[in-house]
Each structure stands twice: as C-alpha cells, then as structure tokens.
Amino acid sequence: MGDVRTIDPQEQWRLLIGGEWTATASTYEIIDPNTTNVVGHAPDATVADAEAAIAAAKAALPGWAATSPAERGAMLQRLADVLRREAPTWSALVQAETGATINVAETMQVGPNLADRYGQYAIPRNLDRAEMPVTQAASALGPAGLVGAAVYRRPVGVVACITSYNFPLVNVAGKLAPALAMGNTCIIKPAPQDPLAVLRLGEAVVEAGFPPGVVNILTSAGTEAPAALISSPDVQMVSFTGSSSVGARIMADGAPSMTRVLMELGGKGAMVMTDDADVGKAVGAIASVWGFHSGQICTAPTRVICHRSKVDELVSTLGAVAGMLKVGDATERDTLVGPLVSEAQRDSVEAFIRGGVDAGATLVCGGERPDLPGYFVAPTLLADCTADMHAVREEAFGPVVVVLAHDGDDEAVALANDSDYGLYSYVYSGDNARALRIAQQIQTGNVALNSVVPHPDAPFGGFKRSGIGRDRGIAGLEAYSEMQSISWLA
Numbered sequence: 191m192g193d194v195r196t197i198d199p200q201e202q203w204r205l206l207i208g209g210e211w212t213a214t215a216s217t218y219e220i221i222d223p224n225t226t227n228v229v230g231h232a233p234d235a236t237v238a239d240a241e242a243a244i245a246a247a248k249a250a251l252p253g254w255a256a257t258s259p260a261e262r263g264a265m266l267q268r269l270a271d272v273l274r275r276e277a278p279t280w281s282a283l284v285q286a287e288t289g290a291t292i293n294v295a296e297t298m299q300v301g302p303n304l305a306d307r308y309g310q311y312a313i314p315r316n317l318d319r320a321e322m323p324v325t326q327a328a329s330a331l332g333p334a335g336l337v338g339a340a341v342y343r344r345p346v347g348v349v350a351c352i353t354s355y356n357f358p359l360v361n362v363a364g365k366l367a368p369a370l371a372m373g374n375t376c377i378i379k380p381a382p383q384d385p386l387a388v389l390r391l392g393e394a395v396v397e398a399g400f401p402p403g404v405v406n407i408l409t410s411a412g413t414e415a416p417a418a419l420i421s422s423p424d425v426q427m428v429s430f431t432g433s434s435s436v437g438a439r440i441m442a443d444g445a446p447s448m449t450r451v452l453m454e455l456g457g458k459g460a461m462v463m464t465d466d467a468d469v470g471k472a473v474g475a476i477a478s479v480w481g482f483h484s485g486q487i488c489t490a491p492t493r494v495i496c497h498r499s500k501v502d503e504l505v506s507t508l509g510a511v512a513g514m515l516k517v518g519d520a521t522e523r524d525t526l527v528g529p530l531v532s533e534a535q536r537d538s539v540e541a542f543i544r545g546g547v548d549a550g551a552t553l554v555c556g557g558e559r560p561d562l563p564g565y566f567v568a569p570t571l572l573a574d575c576t577a578d579m580h581a582v583r584e585e586a587f588g589p590v591v592v593v594l595a596h597d598g599d600d601e602a603v604a605l606a607n608d609s610d611y612g613l614y615s616y617v618y619s620g621d622n623a624r625a626l627r628i629a630q631q632i633q634t635g636n637v638a639l640n641s642v643v644p645h646p647d648a649p650f651g652g653f654k655r656s657g658i659g660r661d662r663g664i665a666g667l668e669a670y671s672e673m674q675s676i677s678w679l680a
C-alpha cells in the first residue's frame with residue numbers, strides 16, 4: 191500500500207458535473223462515527239445542480255453509446271489501474287466517514303476487490319444473439335417465408351446510481367462498471383453520510399480519461415436533488431441500493447416517466463440450522479453479524495432458525511463468542527466491532543433491541559451502550575424469539591442476532607419464508623443434499639450452503655421487498671441494457 195493520504199477537514203470538495211469540478215453554495219458536515227469529529231464538508235447539491243448533471247449525461251450519451259465495447263473496456267481497465275494505485279491511499283478517509291474498522295476499510299472498502307470490479311467489466315462481452323429461423327404461413331400480414339431474427343442489447347440511457355452508506359465505493363463499482371460497459375452514462379448520488387471517498391473516485395475517473403459527462407457525481411444531505419434525478423424524464427433508469435421503504439418511494443416518483451429500476455433493498459437473512467448442523471461452523475458465520483461492519487450488511491444472517499435440539503448449545507456458544515469480540519476504537523488493529531454510521535442509526539438499533547425484549551425475547555448479551563465517544567452498540571443476542579416479533583420481522587441493520595427454534599425441516603422452511611424480505615439466506619446441515627433441498631424451498635434470491643462466502647459472478651438480488659432485478663456478472667450487463675429484436679422475412 192502506498193502512503194495513506196491525510197484527512198484535511200478543511201479541504202474544499204466539489205461536485206463532478208460534465209467533466210468539471212463544480213462548487214456549491216452550501217456544504218454539510220461529515221461526521222466520523224468513531225469519534226464524532228468532523229471529517230470534512232461535503233457539497234450540498236441543489237436541484238439546479240442535478241439538472242446540470244442530467245443535461246451533461248444526456249449530452250454525452252450518444253457519443254459514449256457509439257463508442258465500441260472494446261474502447262469502453264479499455265477505459266474501464268485504465269480506471270481499474272488508477273484505483274489499484276490510488277484507492278489504498280484513501281483508507282483513512284473511508285474509515286473515518288464510514289466508521290468501518292481499519293481492517294475492513296483496507297481489505298473490503300479500498301482493497302483489490304474494488305479495482306477488480308471495474309476490471310471484470312473491462313472485458314467486452316457480446317450479449318447479442320440470433321433466434322432460430324421459423325417458417326411463416328401466408329396471412330393477411332404478408333406472404334409465406336422463413337422468418338429470422340436477431341436480438342441486440344442496447345444501452346438504457348442515462349442511469350442514476352443511488353448508493354448505500356455501508357460500502358460506498360464498492361457499491362458504486364457494482365453499478366457504474368456494468369452500466370458504463372453497456373454504453374450508458376451515469377450520475378452517481380452516494381449516501382449522505384459518507385460521500386467523500388466517492389468524490390475521490392471522481393478524480394480517478396478524470397485521470398482515466400472518461401469523456402466529460404459520462405460520469406457525474408452529486409452529493410447532498412437532503413432529498414431535493416435525488417428526487418430531481420428520479421423524476422426527470424431524461425433519466426431512463428435508477429439503480430438503487432438501500433432500504434425497502436426508500437425503494438418504494440423511488441418507484442413511485444419514477445412511475446410517471448416509466449423509469450426503469452434496479453433495486454437491491456433490505457434483508458432479514460435467515461440461517462436454517464438442521465439437527466445435524468455443525469454448531470461451531472454456524473457460530474463463526476453468525477458472529478460475522480457482529481464483527482463485520484457491525485451488522486450493517488443487508489446479507490447478514492441475522493435471523494437464526496435453529497433446530498430445538500441445538501438451540502441451547504448455539505445460544506451459549508454465541509454468548510461466549512460475543513464477549514470475546516473487542517468493541518472499540520475502529521482505528522485499532524485488534525478492534526472487531528466498530529460504531530454504527532450515525533447517531534440516528536445507533537438510536538434506531540437500540541430501540542429495535544428494546545422492542546424485542548418488551549415483546550418477550552430473552553436478552554442473552556448486549557443491549558447496552560458502550561462507554562465510548564462514538565455511535566456504538568454492543569454485540570446483541572436475542573433468544574426465545576417468535577415469528578410475530580418486530581425484532582424477527584424487520585431489519586435492524588446493526589449488530590443484533592435473533593434466534594428462533596424449529597422442530598423439523600418443513601417448519602424451518604416455513605419460518606424462513608415467513609418474511610417480507612428475501613435477499614440472502616443460509617442453510618447449515620451435515621448433509622449437503624439435505625441442505626440443497628431446503629435451499630431450493632427458501633424464497634430468497636440467494637442461498638449459501640454451510641458458508642457465508644458468495645460467488646462474485648452469481649446473479650445477486652432479492653425476492654419480495656428485497657428488490658427488483660439482478661446484478662453482478664453477466665446479469666449486471668443485462669440489467670443495464672434494453673433488448674431490441676430485429677426480424678426479417680427470407
């Protein structure tokens with residue numbers, strides 16, 4: 191890793207619009223969740239700024255769409271190369287504005303995975319295809335003959351990429367790389383809590399040589415600028431990662447223009463444990479809710495559905511593990527549980543825990559506020575839960591695990607599916623064939639067997655309130671394209 195760039199709270203940040211760095215009339219503070227100190231002052235974009243970004247993206251669209259896939263891929267590869275050199279130097283900034291532990295910041299926020307996401311889409315892929323010719327009898331429509339057809343993938347147009355706060359750079363990459371590879375132009379709107387590293391990304395975009403207007407970046411604390419993006423008839427698609435409630439509002443605001451949407455929304459990940467599950471392996475996976483970005487992960491296994499014969503062992507082991515996890519200064523190497531992103535999020539998680547206890551759940555550990563300056567919540571375990579509890583049904587987005595008991599596979603599947611969410615689930619069993627049978631009955635877009643490691647190219651997205659559409663791999667390219675069929679009579 192190169193020298194880490196120091197954080198200057200007085201640095202003058204600007205929006206990237208049409209290839210130009212644009213100052214705003216006002217700014218807002220970015221707070222370090224670990225210390226509550228000011229990290230910097232982000233530009234607060236107005237509706238006029240949003241309209242300027244839309245105009246720039248619209249103007250750049252014909253030229254970028256007409257650029258060959260090979261040339262677009264070469265540009266993405268240059269961006270990947272710049273990120274491999276520069277992104278590791280942003281680790282202190284990303285850590286300070288997200289509150290991630292320094293280990294997570296260095297490996298998951300600005301590590302090689304970030305550049306790889308752009309490099310993956312630098313390789314041109316031809317998604318066009320031909321349909322088998324079919325015979326057509328004579329009719330009022332025309333003479334008989336052999337009908338052929340070709341199906342082409344075309345850019346959607348101007349894409350608004352509205353991203354979440356937990357992994358700002360990586361989340362942008364998952365949208366921006368396939369969208370650009372398909373010939374779309376983009377307007378990035380990062381989450382208000384931690385947008386500064388995304389503005390650093392803008393510097394890399396400029397250095398890589400993207401034409402002006404192909405990539406634009408807006409930051410704002412309010413809703414007016416993103417609302418202007420969503421409702422504009424000149425924005426053809428909104429790609430959003432965040433809560434289900436905000437996703438619903440985006441769909442409603444874009445409906446008059448029939449705006450295309452790609453939604454990766456909330457989750458309440460179920461982990462089904464059978465009577466032959468390895469408790470030790472399952473505990474390691476469940477503990478990731480606490481130790482990996484303090485549970486601020488939509489795919490986290492926060493809802494454990496454990497066979498009754500294993501519940502006591504599971505709960506006692508989890509309680510012991512929770513006590514071993516250091517909660518503290520996110521910049522210290524041995525810290526495993528850092529802060530939540532904001533005071534509002536901490537307060538929301540604390541209320542979530544209180545609600546679970548009031549509803550009858552047993553507080554095994556956690557629940558208290560650590561004596562630390564930032565926005566911390568201790569690793570929390572709620573046992574003796576039932577399916578009707580708010581703590582079981584809704585997403586905490588914090589270091590909270592709930593445990594329910596089941597008496598057999600059919601009941602476990604029913605409990606897993608008794609949810610408004612369907613993003614990511616897990617099955618732990620000593621029999622892989624049994625695990626697969628259970629997985630195939632669970633109503634989620636993704637299921638992992640005896641593991642929490644996802645396949646990077648497998649389509650990713652959710653059922654029910656967890657989203658619309660799929661991204662990653664080939665599915666990502668397809669998501670940012672429209673299909674055009676051209677037929678002819680031979």
